[in-house]
Amino acid sequence: NAGVTQTPKFRVLKTGQSMTLLCAQDMNHEYMYWYRQDPGMGLRLIHYSVGEGTTAKGEVPDGYNVSRLKKQNFLLGLESAAPSQTSVYFCASSYSPGTSGRVEQYFGPGTRLTVT
């Protein structure tokens, strides 16, 4: 199993350009997430999905859109890139929690995005 994969690994954009980051998972997880991580900081949730065809906003959704057309894929779009969106983007997926509420999220390797 590949787990969670992300493409591309690196990207440089000019201000105002658009792009789509692709996340794929082969663990049949219901839930998927997009985070951003700025240098020396924790992870902040951008958007998430609780199943195919559903999406919801996280903590920092402005400037991003997402789609979950297939259970295994979760796409993150930047409509008009800004330098403030320079960051490392991580995708994650998880199964439904048991009665304990345990949530183990599996992360992809990340996409390093620079907006100039």
Place this chain on the structure above:
Amino acid sequence: GQSLEQPSEVTAVEGAIVQINCTYQTSGFYGLSWYQQHDGGAPTFLSYNALDGLEETGRFSSFLSRSDSYGYLLLQELQMKDSASYFCAVRDRGAAGNKLTFGGGTRVLVKP
């Protein structure tokens, strides 16, 4: 909302023991998780505590006190490969979709 506090950096020598504390504020607590992240890598799950007490997994242990809104991760017999950032994360009972809120991370530097 939720907020978590943990120290920004800890330095220790090989073979030592390090304790990383995490205090949290949530509107409805479900459980506390810990993740490890090496430089340039992805976060990986280490442990989860839903009930008070200590959970041991090899050299790493995690503790939770729900009444004190406090937990810690204990790293024993430190090895060079333990140099990484460690994040605590909480799941709020009101959080749909298994959402986690992460702390800012503690960078652990292990010296020879």
